[in-house]
Amino acid sequence: MSDDLSTAIVTLDKDATPGIVERRLASGEDALDILEDCRRGMTIVGNKFQEGEYYLAELILAAELFKEAVALLDPHLAGVQGSAPSxxxxxxxxxxxxxxxxxxxxxxxxxxxxxxxxxxxxxxxxxxxxxxxxxxxxxxxxxxxxxxxxxxxxxxxxxxxxxxxxxxxxxxxxxxxxxxxxxxxxxxxxxxxxxxxxxxxxxxxxxxxxxxxx
Ligand code: B12
Incomplete structure (x- = not known):
């Protein structure tokens, strides 16, 4: 299941990525675990760039997907936090x-x-x-x-x-x-x-x- 999300980012699937994040949030999964899968996807994209398989255009697209996913996760992460600023x-x-x-x-x-x-x-x-x-x-x-x-x-x-x-x-x-x-x-x-x-x-x-x- 977690592979779906990193794969969606790696394959630059802009239709699937937000839906997977929302589905996993709705199923009650920890937002931090979902974030970690996004990060893994981005690391794979970085490797592909380094190996010459991906170019700048792909990097930019992957970065946009990543940001979109984080924006969806953000309110759920904030909910975890304590009260007084530490x-x-x-x-x-x-x-x-x-x-x-x-x-x-x-x-x-x-x-x-x-x-x-x-x-x-x-x-x-x-x-x-x-x-x-x-x-x-x-x-x-x-x-x-x-x-x-x-x-x-x-x-x-x-x-x-x-x-x-x-x-x-x-x-x-x-x-x-x-x-x-x-x-x-x-x-x-x-x-x-x-x-x-x-x-x-x-x-x-x-x-x-x-x-x-x-
Ligand atoms: C995505 C990316 C881009 C995106 C950035 C989008 C964005 N909004 O950030 C775009 C496409 C815009 C881009 C542009 C460029 N990029 Co670029 N990019 C990358 C790439 C593939 C991934 C970086 C990334 O986001 N990783 C995922 C994040 C989550 O990982 P992270 O940043 O390491 O963060 C983790 C930790 O390090 C830590 N962390 C990060 N910051 C901090 C701060 C603190 C205080 C702490 C505690 C922790 C912490 O937390 C994170 C999670 O654990 C890397 C390759 C790579 N393998 O790193 C190249 C890379 C960084 N880019 C590179 C280059 C050269 C460029 C360009 C110059 C390309 C060009 N020819 O135009 C330009 C512009 C650069 C500029 N002036 O800044 C080089 C840098 C080489 C160097 N040694 O200086 C790299 C290494 C690629 C390469 N091998 O050539 N890039």
Whole structure:
């Protein structure tokens, strides 16, 4: 059954995908499990792109299907969440990078865990990130990176936080396909993962240790 959904995304079946999501929701299945199948489908699409079987047009179509599925799942995920916000996070895909599917998954999962998520979107200028951090005073900043072109803009943003004296109040986490422990060291970030659920665990633990009012 779960294969149906990832297969629908992989075969770019725009008629079948939303129907499968709705059917599985109606049967009472956990929205997180359905989300995981969407992610699996997207990973297979990525592999096909890498192997030259799929081109950019297919990637864009698959990404649209993925977003449509997440939009259907979103209200059901929100229903899982607790009451009081457990922490604040500013999320961004920085300048040079327009990939946002993984970031959006993380944002959804964090909302499920009652985080107040301030998602700046994609291709974000470092100055805008600093401005947002000043405004909302989060305990956490999360960068999603899928393309090496965004490394320098993340570095720049962290430098701005440092110069503003805000870096030590914040935990910085990285995720997305091109991130690695080496990148974490290069940027001086606190945590790196390729798994949104591990990112959520880090955030939950971090709000306990860096909590400040605001
Ligand atoms: C889908 C996709 C696209 C879509 C993006 C749609 C969208 N709205 O995001 C479109 C078609 C627009 C696109 C465009 C391009 N892409 Co593209 N794309 C991909 C692809 C196939 C999949 C990425 C994806 O969404 N995966 C699924 C998500 C769910 O996985 P994920 O992001 O890794 O997220 C998971 C975790 O990493 C984690 N996570 C993610 N972010 C964060 C953040 C935090 C804080 C935490 C804790 C966790 C976390 O949570 C998620 C779930 O666990 C990858 C190939 C690949 N295998 O990754 C190439 C890839 C990323 N693209 C690539 C390229 C080159 C491009 C283009 C330049 C192509 C072109 N020639 O024009 C352009 C534009 C790039 C730009 N300036 O940003 C390259 C990057 C190479 C590099 N090393 O820099 C890749 C690797 C393909 C390749 N092998 O060549 N792309």
């Amino acid at each position: 922490g604040k996070i500013v999320l961004a895909t920085m300048r040079g990078d327009i990939h946002d599917l993984g970031k959006n998954i993380l944002a959804t999962l964090l909302r499920v865990h009652a985080f107040e998520v301030h998602d700046l979107g994609v291709n974000v200028e470092p100055e805008l990130l600093l401005e947002k951090v000043r405004e909302v005073e989060p305990q956490l900043v999360g960068f999603s990176s899928l393309i090496t072109a965004s490394f320098e803009s993340m570095k720049e943003a962290i430098g701005l936080l440092q110069d503003a004296g805000l870096r030590s109040d914040i935990k910085i986490l990285l995720g997305g396909g091109v991130t690695s422990p080496e990148l974490r060291n290069y940027l001086g970030a606190d945590f790196q993962t390729l798994d949104a659920a591990a990112g959520v665990n880090f955030c939950v633990e971090a709000v306990g240790s860096v909590s400040h009012d605001g």
